[in-house]
Amino acid sequence: MHILAVDDDPIILELLEHFIGSMPEHELTTAECVTDALELMADTTARFDCFLLDIQMPRTDGIEFTRILRDIPWYRSTPILMLTAKSDKSYIDDAFTAGATDYITKPFELNGLKARIGLMARLTVDQRKETNAFHAACTLQDISPDDIADDLTIELHHPFPVFDVEGVIENHAMENYVTQLSRKSLCGSVVLGFTIRHIADLHARLTPFDFKCVITDVSEAISDCLLPTRRLVSYSGNGTFVCVVEGAAHIDIERLVDHINLYIRSMELSTSDGTAIDIRICAGRINRLIWRKGDSAIDSLRNAHISAEEAADQLERNFGNIWTVEQIA
Amino acid sequence: MSSLAIKDALRPIRERFHQSLEVTARDIRNALERALETPSSEQSEFTLIAEKIHKISGTAGTLGYAELGECAHDAEIQINEFLKTGSAPPKDAYFQVLDFLELGLSTNGEED
Numbered sequence: 464m465h466i467l468a469v470d471d472d473p474i475i476l477e478l479l480e481h482f483i484g485s486m487p488e489h490e491l492t493t494a495e496c497v498t499d500a501l502e503l504m505a506d507t508t509a510r511f512d513c514f515l516l517d518i519q520m521p522r523t524d525g526i527e528f529t530r531i532l533r534d535i536p537w538y539r540s541t542p543i544l545m546l547t548a549k550s551d552k553s554y555i556d557d558a559f560t561a562g563a564t565d566y567i568t569k570p571f572e573l574n575g576l577k578a579r580i581g582l583m584a585r586l587t588v589d590q591r592k593e594t595n596a597f598h599a600a601c602t603l604q605d606i607s608p609d610d611i612a613d614d615l616t617i618e619l620h621h622p623f624p625v626f627d628v629e630g631v632i633e634n635h636a637m638e639n640y641v642t643q644l645s646r647k648s649l650c651g652s653v654v655l656g657f658t659i660r661h662i663a664d665l666h667a668r669l670t671p672f673d674f675k676c677v678i679t680d681v682s683e684a685i686s687d688c689l690l691p692t693r694r695l696v697s698y699s700g701n702g703t704f705v706c707v708v709e710g711a712a713h714i715d716i717e718r719l720v721d722h723i724n725l726y727i728r729s730m731e732l733s734t735s736d737g738t739a740i741d742i743r744i745c746a747g748r749i750n751r752l753i754w755r756k757g758d759s760a761i762d763s764l765r766n767a768h769i770s771a772e773e774a775a776d777q778l779e780r781n782f783g784n785i786w787t788v789e790q791i792a
Numbered sequence: 793m794s795s796l797a798i799k800d801a802l803r804p805i806r807e808r809f810h811q812s813l814e815v816t817a818r819d820i821r822n823a824l825e826r827a828l829e830t831p832s833s834e835q836s837e838f839t840l841i842a843e844k845i846h847k848i849s850g851t852a853g854t855l856g857y858a859e860l861g862e863c864a865h866d867a868e869i870q871i872n873e874f875l876k877t878g879s880a881p882p883k884d885a886y887f888q889v890l891d892f893l894e895l896g897l898s899t900n901g902e903e904d
Contacts, residue, residue, distance in 0.1 A: 474809050474851050481801045519846055548850030548865075570853020570861050 464584045465490045465510065469500045469528065470517035470546065475569075479515065482573050489580065497523035497531075510537065512587045513580070516563075518547040518554060526554075526561045533562040533626075540590055540624055540633075542583040546571070555643055556709075559632055559695060565639040586635065617674055619666045622700040625679050630686035630694055637697035641707060641752070641760035652709045654763045655716075656747040656771030657685055657723070660778065662702025665740070673734045677742060678702070684726045685744075688719065705767045707752070720746050745778055747771035806855050816844050817893050824889060835875065841889060842871045848896070860895050867892040 466489055468479050476493040483491040492509070494500035497520065503509065514532065516525035523531075525545060532538045545558045548569040555566055564586070565579055617623060622634040632640070641654075659665065659681060666674055678698055685704055686696045693709040708714075724743050732740045747770025750763040820841050827837035845868045853861030867888035874885045 472847050472851055474805060474812065475854075477805050477808070478802070478851075478854065481805065485801070519843070548846055569850030570855075570858070573854075 464488065464512040464580075464587055465492070466513045466515060466580070467492050467494065467500060467503065467511040468515040468546075469494045469497060469520070469525065470515075471495050471520045472517070475517070475546070478573075482576070483580070486577070486580075488584070496520055497525075497528045500528065501531075504535075511541065513541065513583045514538075514543045515546050516543060518545060518549045518558065526557050526563075529558065529561040529563055539626055542586050544579060544583060546576075552644060555640070556693060556695070559636055559640045560630060562632070562636075564633070564636050566643045617666075617671045618700075619663060619702075620700045622698055623675070623678075625682045625698050628679060628683045628686060628696075630689070631682045631696045631698070634697045634699050637695060637699075637705060637707070638761050638764065640695060641764060644760070652707055652752045653714065654750040654752060654767040655706045655708060655714075656767035656769075657681075657704045657706070657720075657744045658747070658771040658775045659702035660743050660745055660775050662775075665702070665742075669734060669740075673740075677732060677740065680730055680732055681727060681742060681744065684723050684730065688723045688726050699764070699768050701772065703768050703771050705764045705771075714749060716746050716749060720744065745771065745774045747774045802855060809851060809855055813848070813896050816848060817896050820844055820889060820893060824886065828886075835878075838871050838875055838885060842868055842875065845871070845889070845892060848892075860892075863892050863895045 518525040542564040545563045545566045550568045624633045625631045696706045699705050727742050750767050823837040823841050827834045845864045849864035870888040871885050
């Protein structure tokens, strides 16, 4: 894996050179500022597979650089690991919102860093497999990458990244985000799950391109409707989204779902051939993150996902039983 | 990488860090003096000091100087609070920085 580390502290860069230099499977290039990093990147023969970024740097900081990287098509999914002494929640939120994949606070243990770089390497291998399959498909069908990009099969249960929607991040970045936050920071935050009803039917009916568009539009609707609270949303597969919302002590979940469904309706979603698509979502139970940390916080993401899908199943069962429900008084 | 191998690899880097600490401490002391002489320059001088201390707070702990890293972190919080609100009495910020300098200069290449 070819890694680019950007940090204005030469001691940290030297430390990384020694440390990553001892891992033969990786190659490290360093830059002391974003301007130098961009100059290195201008040489398109030197593609990077992973970035290690400090946050506080003169002129352009690491969060701004993350935004710049995510706007470059080649790097929109490339792992970005923030390596910073900034431990305030606001920095963690801003970094993940900008597109960071993971976040390590200084001081850090070198062996801990090794483990996180290992995770990034696995992510890169998966992405390379997808890219190779994509290019193989292009060659086989003798068509351009642009024509085929949106027609590759999408597995229903497979999370995929949603690009260019404010507040929406990748699924593994969401897991790293909740793991990173301390108990104190998570106190007052909640996890919510939303799922698109009849998603299997939609998946079977829609082209991969149209399915991707639906997921992107619904994620935008959810993210917008959660404003003005601080929120992060990710698509976790099977038409389900998990969201971490800060400082929402009292959520009227039914009103929120109505609001999102109205928002989606106002988007007038349709397929590529102009056929209208009727999309409705439902929500699971609210999971409060008080005293949750690490794996327990990840469990709450999983629980929110399951709870949203159970709510969708329950709605369908209730709908099926509508004429058999006992009358009350 | 074993902890012994890590320690060996860190030795030359720790030496350079300690040398750079002396330069940083001198820069910080000069900035403190300027802030004391010209109170109107307090904000800009403390901004400079915060940047220098921030860098130390991340690096010191990683290189094994945990106490220095924590002291730098506390000083950084204190200064940032003062820079953000202007409400904290500057003398607290001065004392935090002085504590940090004292500890930094007494760190003679030995781990905590």
